[in-house]
Amino acid sequence: MPTDRTVAVLGTGIIGAAVARNLARAGFDVRVWNRTRSKAEPLTEDGAVVADTPADAVRGAGFVLTALNDGPRVLEAVRAAAPGLAEGTVWAQLSTVGVDAVAPLADFAAEHGLVFIDAPVQGTRQPAEQGQLVVMASGPESVRDAVAPVFDVIGRKTVWVADDGAGAASSRLKLALMSWAFVLTHGAAEALAIARGLGVDPQDFLEVVTGGPTDNPYLQAKGAAILADDYTTSFAVTNAEKDSRLIVEAAEQAGVKADLAVAGLERFRRAAAAGHGDKDMAASYLASFE
Secondary structure: OOEEEEEEEEOOOHHHHHHHHHHHHOOOEEEEEOOOHHHHHHHHHHOOEEOOOHHHHHOOEEEEEEOOOOHHHHHHHHHHHHHHOOOOOEEEEOOOOOOOOHHHHHHHHHHOOOEEEEOOEEOOHHHHHOOOEEEEEEOOHHHHHHHHHHHHHHEEEEEEOOOOOOOOHHHHHHHHHHHHHHHHHHHHHHHHHHHHHOOOOHHHHHHHHOOOOOOOHHHHHHHHHHHOOOOOOOOEHHHHHHHHHHHHHHHHHHOOOOHHHHHHHHHHHHHHHHHHOOOEHHHHHHHHOO
16 A cells, blocks of 8 residues: 655656655655666665666555656656556656656556646755755645645745646746756856956956846856866756757747747757766856867
C-alpha cells in the first residue's frame, strides 16, 4: 500500500539529487532512481535507497517526483515505473518540459489512476540544495494538503496556478519565468563583454551599477562568476538552450514576437557549439567572442 511518508524521486541531477537529499534529511522514506546509478549512489549517505529500476523506486510510494531533462525522458521513466505504480499515487513532475509535453504526461496519469500535478520548480543548484525552490503547481485541490509537506521541504513557497482548462498552466508560467532569467543572464554577459571589448575594466561596470536602480543579486552573482572565469554549473548551457527552444516554440504558437528569446537561444547555441555546453549558462559571455 502507498504511504505518504514514502517518496520516490526519478532523476538525480542537480535538482533531483537536492530534492531527494532534503526529503531524506526531513525524515521521509526516499527511494531514488537514475539512469546512471553511480550518480544516485551518494544519496545513500543521507538515507535514501537507490533502486535498480523506476518500478522498484515507486513501489509503495505515496508520492512520485520526476526531475528529468525533458518531457520524453519523463514519460519514458514513468512508463518504466508503471508495474510499481498504485492507483491514487500522487505524481508531481518537477521538470521544465514545455507546453506540448504536458498532455501526454497527464494522459498517462489518467490511464493509470494517478493524481497528476504539473509542478515545475524555479531555482538552480543553490536554492535546490537549501530547500529554497519555488514550486509552481497545477493540480486537483483535493491533494494540495496531502502534498504540502513534500513541497514545503523542497521549496520556500508553493504557488498554485489556476488552470484555464487548456492544461499545462504551471509549465506555461515556468517558460515565462525562464525567459526573464535568460534575459538577465545574457544582459549581464553581454554588458561585461562589451566593456571588455571596448577596452575598459568589466569590474568598473559592476562598481558603477552596485547599489543603483539597475543593480540586483543575480547580476552580482553572474558578474562575479564571469570575471573569475568560474563557470561551475548551477544551470548548464545545454539545459538553457533546451529551455530557450521551448520558450521560442511556445511564443510562436501563441503569436508572440519574442525577439529577446530568439536572440538568446542563438547565444546559447553558439556557446554550446564552442564546447561550453556543460558549463553554467553564464558562459553566454563566452559566446561574445570568436
